[in-house]
Amino acid sequence: MRYLLAFLFMISSTVIAQEVEQAATSSSGWGVYGGYQSLQTSGIEDDASEEELASFSTERLGSYYIGIWKNTDWRIGSLPVTVGMELGHRGTTTKVDATFEDGETLNFKADILITYLDLWASANYAMSDKFNLWIGPMLGIHLDDKIKFMGIDLTESAELDFEFNENDFGIVLGAGYSISEKISMNAGLYHGLKDHDGGKFNNLFLDMGYSF
Numbered sequence: 517m518r519y520l521l522a523f524l525f526m527i528s529s530t531v532i533a534q535e536v537e538q539a540a541t542s543s544s545g546w547g548v549y550g551g552y553q554s555l556q557t558s559g560i561e562d563d564a565s566e567e568e569l570a571s572f573s574t575e576r577l578g579s580y581y582i583g584i585w586k587n588t589d590w591r592i593g594s595l596p597v598t599v600g601m602e603l604g605h606r607g608t609t610t611k612v613d614a615t616f617e618d619g620e621t622l623n624f625k626a627d628i629l630i631t632y633l634d635l636w637a638s639a640n641y642a643m644s645d646k647f648n649l650w651i652g653p654m655l656g657i658h659l660d661d662k663i664k665f666m667g668i669d670l671t672e673s674a675e676l677d678f679e680f681n682e683n684d685f686g687i688v689l690g691a692g693y694s695i696s697e698k699i700s701m702n703a704g705l706y707h708g709l710k711d712h713d714g715g716k717f718n719n720l721f722l723d724m725g726y727s728f
Contacts, residue, residue: 545586545587545727545728546584546585546586546727546728547584547585547586547700547725547726547727547728548582548583548584548585548725548726549582549583549584549585549602549702549723549724549725549726550580550581550582550583550723550724551580551581551702551721551722551723551724552578552579552580552581552721552722552723553578553579553580553581553604553605553719553720553721554576554577554578554719554720554721555576555577555578555579555605555606555607555608555629555717555718555719556574556575556576556577556608556717556718556719557574557606557607557608557712557715557716557717557718558715558716558718559711559715559716573610573611574608574609574610574611575608575609575610575611576608576609576720577607577608577609577627577628577629579604579605579607579629581602581603581604581605581721581723582602582603583600583601583602583603583604583634584600584601584602585598585599585600585601585725586598586599586600592639595639595640595641596639596640597637597638597639597640597652598637598638598640598650599635599636599637599638600635600636600637600638601633601634601635601636602633602634602636603631603632603633603634604631604632604634604656604719605629605630605631605632605719606630606632606656606684606708606717606719607627607628607629607630607717608627608628608715609625609626609627609628610625610626610627610628611624611625612624612625624665625665626663626664626665627662627663627664628661628662628663629661629662629663629664630658630660630661630662630681631658631659631660631661632656632657632658632659632683632684633656633657633659634654634655634656634657635654635655635656635657636652636653636654636655636688637652637653638650638651638652638688639651639652640692645694646693646694647691647692647693647694648691648692649689649690649691649692650689650690650691650692650704651687651688651689651690652687652688652689653685653686653687653688654685654686654687654688654706655683655684655685656683656684656685656686657683658681658682658683658684661681682710682712683710684708684710684712684717685708685709685710686706686707686708686709686710686716686717687706687707687709688704688705688706688707689704689705689707690702690703690704690705690721691703691704697727698726698727699724699725699726699727700724700725700726700727701722701723701724701725702721702722702723702724702725703721703722703723704720704721705718705719705720705721706718706719706721
């Protein structure tokens with residue numbers, strides 16, 4: 517609960533509440549959305565040696581997500597604010613291809629998938645009746661994580677600690693397009709600001725939304 521309160525305080529300190537418009541054209545309303553994320557971390561290689569970089573690499577990991585949003589009567593200047601909540605993910609795929617002096621090779625892949633409850637807000641700029649741009653903060657509350665090594669689930673192993681079992685926060689930005697009065701499409705990216713000792717999260721995403 518304290519994370520939710522902290523998030524609401526952050527939003528309320530940066531937006532100016534406006535009077536509720538009573539007209540039928542009010543933009544306040546609810547919606548749901550779901551889509552696909554391409555996950556990766558950045559910064560893991562910063563402390564690696566040249567030898568480690570030659571055998572170590574990260575690749576994007578895919579996952580799905582769902583969420584809800586609500587248009588509000590808040591504004592930042594003239595920009596309307598939308599708030600939302602989603603069940604999303606962070607993660608990456610790590611690959612190691614090493615060759616030792618005796619000619620022996622070591623090849624393996626590990627998938628790290630972390631589940632978060634994401635709370636977000638965005639300021640929206642309308643480019644036209646159908647196209648808009650948006651940007652805002654996102655707070656991720658850690659719920660669960662899974663680690664698969666060569667396809668084997670090692671999540672419960674007490675000997676593994678990837679330092680990803682923490683909350684996360686960052687900036688989300690993107691663009692939206694209204695396909696119809698009720699259906700919209702969004703694409704964008706999430707850039708994590710917190711260093712988890714294993715890097716910062718970077719997500720690309722694409723989703724479809726339905727407004728009520």
